[in-house]
Amino acid sequence: MNKNGEYYFNRVYLVFSILLTVLVIGYTGAILYTVGFNSRIVWMSVLFLVIVFVVGGASVWSLKCRIAGVVNNLDDVIDGAINGQDRVTGYMETNISSLENKLIRYIDLSTTHDKKVEAEKNKIKELISDISHQTKTPLANIVLYSQLLDEHSHSGLDEDTQGFVTQIKSQADKLDWLIQSLIKLSRLETGIISIHATINPIIESISKAVSQVYTHAEHKNIEIAIDCDQAITARHDMKWTSEALFNIMDNAVKYSDTTGKIHIAAQANEMFTRIDISDTGIGIDNSELNDIFKRFYRCKATSKYEGVGIGLFLAREIINSQGGYIMASSTVGQGSTFSVYLLRM
Known part of the structure; x- marks a missing residue:
């Protein structure tokens, strides 16, 4: 039995002993008060107290030993089942043996499933x-x-x-x-790719993503502005986070008209670092904001544009796997803002 378990049971035994003592002493005092002080009654009361304390103490001690034995036996059963050792209780028809058998079956099924x-x-x-x-x-x-x-x-x-x-x-x-x-x-x-999130300046991930869309933006004469303090950091995988940001920025360039604008701003809050990517594109209807992060989903207004509807889904998966999340707000005909939240610590 671990220390916490022993401390708990010791408290139970102590409370039980105190209650027993109070009841016995109170009962004896009530008798003496009722019949008056008498030497024979006093001796009988003392003998009664001694017998009660001896029997009660023995019962409490026996109960403590039995509970400790059951708990220790359960510890052995669990350790044996986890480590694949021989059965502790054998095949006896007892509750603990039944529990051990069920535990072994559960562990076997879990191992097989894994x-x-x-x-x-x-x-x-x-x-x-x-x-x-x-x-x-x-x-x-x-x-x-x-x-x-x-x-x-x-x-x-x-x-x-x-x-x-x-x-x-x-x-x-x-x-x-x-x-x-x-x-x-x-x-x-499937976990084949593992994301290693460490505390790094967010400006590097933003710059890498911007460099991937810059040529396309320049071709459409779209202005890209970055407002990010170099001291702002976040816990993130730089390679995969820049991939997620690129997918969002690529959409911003794709769905913005010529001479549009894209504004990228970062700010550090208490728990999260927030990256806002705003554009002056076609916008998203409010009824579709909950669907745009679904796999292969494309808004009705984007049917004339190239795309397959996987970029935002991939971006969300990357950010979520790092303990962050993405939110979107938009006005049709005016543009959209995607807010990426990354843990600071």
């Missing part, structure tokens, strides 16, 4: 590896040949054929991005 889960993870890992390997070369070839066709398009290909070549290249790039995103997501969900 092994199945681990085997399934290994299968998924192999499947993801196979998909990544088997699709990499064909996609690379498609992109390469479409680029070669595009380079030679001015030397004999008609306008329609040139359009087909452009579409092939665009769809190949889209398919490659989708496969890579699904692979990342699968690895993240």
